[in-house]
Amino acid sequence: MNAPVFKNRDCGSCPIRHQAICSRCEPDELAYLDSIKYYRSYEAGQPVVWAGDPMDFVATVVVGVASLxxxxxxxxxxxxxxxxxxxxxxxxxxxxxxxxxxxxTDLTLCCFxxxxxxxxxxxxxxxxxxxxEKTLDELDAAREWMLVLGRKRAREKIASLLAIIARRESSLQQLSxxxxxxxxxxxxxxxxxxxLGLTLETVSRQMSALRRDGIIRLEGNRRVRVPDYARLTAETGDDSDGGVAA
Amino acid sequence: MNAPVFKNRDCGSCPIRHQAICSRCEPDELAYLDSIKYYRSYEAGQPVVWAGDPMDFVATVVVGVASLxxxxxxxxxxxxxxxxxxxxxxxxxxxxxxxxxxxxTDLTLCCFxxxxxxxxxxxxxxxxxxxxEKTLDELDAAREWMLVLGRKRAREKIASLLAIIARRESSLQQLSxxxxxxxxxxxxxxxxxxxLGLTLETVSRQMSALRRDGIIRLEGNRRVRVPDYARLTAETGDDSDGGVAA
DNA sequence: TTCCGCGATTGACATGGATCAAGGCGTCGA
DNA sequence: TCGACGCCTTGATCCATGTCAATCGCGGAA
Incomplete structure (x- = not known):
């Protein structure tokens, strides 16, 4: 679990730079960031920090997924x-x-x-x-999630989660x-x-239901094929189209 | 529905200044803020803006409560x-x-x-x-609320809401x-x-239950007396004491 | 004073998702 | 090749909360 690709001290090599906090930095600012940054890697399932622990760094996710x-x-x-x-x-x-x-998942952080x-x-x-800006985006996302948790039924929750991940992982072109x-x-x-505020049994049942109804196809447990993104978003219960047009 | 107390153009007269975004401003910055600020007032129940509408101002709540x-x-x-x-x-x-x-409730905003x-x-x-800072605080609050919405039972949700409002409205000394x-x-x-992601019937039943159990007393529908704050927080299901000691 | 209306309460019943339990499938190590 | 383990699926049943409906009680208007 190293991150050899990012071992050189150059933010410019970082594949997520254009979206991260350093996206508008000048060369001299980048140079300073480079001088204080370091990478940390974790295997899937490992803790990064526990609630209440001191945390002496901030970080940007470079590869993988972390949960709060x-x-x-x-x-x-x-x-x-x-x-x-x-x-x-x-x-x-x-x-x-x-x-x-x-x-x-396996995770690499760029830490300061x-x-x-x-x-x-x-x-x-x-x-x-x-x-x-990024904090305001997160706040919007958290508020959107409050609607999911407070008012959506299990099937809508699952559809919302799948749609959100699909949007983050795929291009607009792919979605349409x-x-x-x-x-x-x-x-x-x-x-x-x-x-989603559900039990794993309910998640499993609703995934099966969405598969039976042709909204998704599953290849193994993890690979999800969405034949029609519009049908998926229709299952979320949201009144907009979930951001493709907007 | 005017806000006569704040009609003078002086942020220093604003009773919430010490917590608002202008709390660390220099005199000249305050003067500039004064020059672009104005107040707006709304009666209880009135809309401020609708989703999707353009909003050409930002604001700080001065008096009252607004909902998103x-x-x-x-x-x-x-x-x-x-x-x-x-x-x-x-x-x-x-x-x-x-x-x-x-x-x-009746609401007064300080707008820019x-x-x-x-x-x-x-x-x-x-x-x-x-x-x-304020956005990060809101994000923390939103995330705390996600736990309330996703995992708490009705009684715990009500207790959490009462505890949160009690903390915002009362001093530490009063709470203890x-x-x-x-x-x-x-x-x-x-x-x-x-x-809370509930129906009003469930809210009513749980309020009655908390009253029967002596956690709260009600004088009319709105006035809530909490004889023992610790007993209230014990009903929230949280593992900390909800912030009094922390 | 009476009536009216809105918010709140309470009751009876329905139901979505939780819980408890059994078993399947794929992967990894011996 | 086999067994064991992790992850997932499916079934049977239960229960917290939603839904539908009746009534209460206070405050304002006539």
């Missing part, structure tokens, strides 16, 4: 965020994390020690602005292709359940 | 945020809003036209930093008083249901 999870005293658990490549992890100005962070990063935030408006498209689901049934 | 609400195509509705005094409304850099904004505010954001790091404390619930049973 909260747990109740009796063990009930809710995934409250899914971080995909280019997403930002950590909170400047706070010493400890409030929720568990786990590697869902928190103190120098906070200093950079103070001196470099670009970064702060970009971070604000008449032949459909396919993608790899990075989550187990249990992780899907944790994200 | 999303609606599905069949009319199911989910409140995705509750804005109390000092909370920020609007998104710099975006022309339209994604969800309905309503005045839950969006373009000048964005300009200010570019030139005044304080404001951007403060806005980032041996005589208990009381507060005014700014929401109807239906609004509570919309926020």
């Amino acid at each position: 999870t909260q747990t109740m005293e009796d063990g009930r658990t809710q995934m409250i965020g899914l971080l995909l490549p280019s997403d930002f992890l950590g909170r400047p100005g706070r010493e400890t994390v409030r929720y568990d962070v786990n590697a869902v 020690r928190r103190k120098p990063f906070e200093e950079l935030l103070r001196t470099t408006p670009h970064i702060g602005q970009r971070l604000l 292709s008449p032949d459909g498209f396919e993608f790899l689901l990075p989550l187990t049934r249990e992780a899907m359940a944790d994200y | 609400t999303q609606t599905m195509e069949d009319g199911r509705t989910q409140m995705i945020g509750l804005l109390l005094p000092s909370d920020f409304l609007g998104r710099p850099g975006r022309e339209t809003v994604r969800y309905d904004v309503n005045a839950v 036209r969006r373009k000048p505010f964005e300009e200010l954001l570019r030139t005044t790091p304080h404001i951007g930093q403060r806005l980032l 008083s041996p005589d208990g404390f009381e507060f005014l619930l700014p929401l109807t049973r239906e609004a509570m249901a919309d926020y």
Whole structure:
């Protein structure tokens, strides 16, 4: 689990740079970022940090998927965020994390020690602005998810999750292709359940139902083929088309 | 529905200034803010903006409560945020809003036209930093709410809502008083249901149950007396004490 | 004072998803 | 090749909450 591709100290080589917090940096700013950054890798299933632990770095996801999870005293658990490549992890100005962070798949993070990063935030408006934008995007996503968790039925929840992952993994062109498209689901049934506020049995049943109804086809447990993206979004219950036209 | 107290052009008179985005501004920055700000007032129940509408201002809540609400195509509705005094409304850099904004109680906003505010954001790091902090706080709150919506039972949801409002409305000292404390619930049973992902009947039943069990006392429909804050937080299912000690 | 209407309460019943339980399928190591 | 384990599927049953409906009670208008 190394990340040999990114071992050189050059943000320009980073495949997710154009979407990450450094996307609008000047060369000298990039050089400073390079000087304080380092990579960390985790295997699927490994913890990154536990709720309440000190976290002395912030990071951008480079490869893989990380989850943010909260747990109740009796063990009930809710995934409250899914971080995909280019997403930002950590909170400047706070010493400890409030929720568990786990590697869902094999994961590579581009890390910055928190103190120098906070200093950079103070001196470099670009970064702060970009971070604000990404935080506002995350807030929008969290609010969209509140509708999913609070009001959608199991089938709609599953469809919403599949549509969201499909949108992040596929191009607009692929989504609207008449032949459909396919993608790899990075989550187990249990992780899907944790994200959707369901049990894994319900997730399994609804996946089977969507398969029976021709909304999706499954090749193995993880590979999902969507013959018609519009039919999938129609199952989400949302009143817009879920962002393809918008 | 005017806001005579705030009619003078002086942010220093604003009772929520110390928590709002302008809390760290220099005198000259405050003067600029003063020059572009204006107040708007709404009566309880009035819409502020509808989802999809253009919104040419951003604002801070000065008095009252505003709600952010999303609606599905069949009319199911989910409140995705509750804005109390000092909370920020609007998104710099975006022309339209994604969800309905309503005045839950009589409401006064301190508004800034969006373009000048964005300009200010570019030139005044304080404001951007403060806005980032407030956005990160909102994101934390949204994520906490995802746990409420996804995993808590009806009784725990109600207790969580009461505890959150109690914390925002009362001082630490009041919360830990041996005589208990009381507060005014700014929401109807239906609004509570919309926020909690429940029906109003379930809200009503669980409020009655909490009353029967002595967790709360009700004087009328809105006035809530909490004889023992610890007993209330014990009903939320959270593993921490909900923030009093923390 | 009476009536009216809205919000809240309460009851009876329906149901979606949880829970408990059994078994299938594919992969990996011996 | 086989067994074991992890992950998933499916079935039977239960229960928390939704749904539908009746009634209450307060505050405002006539």
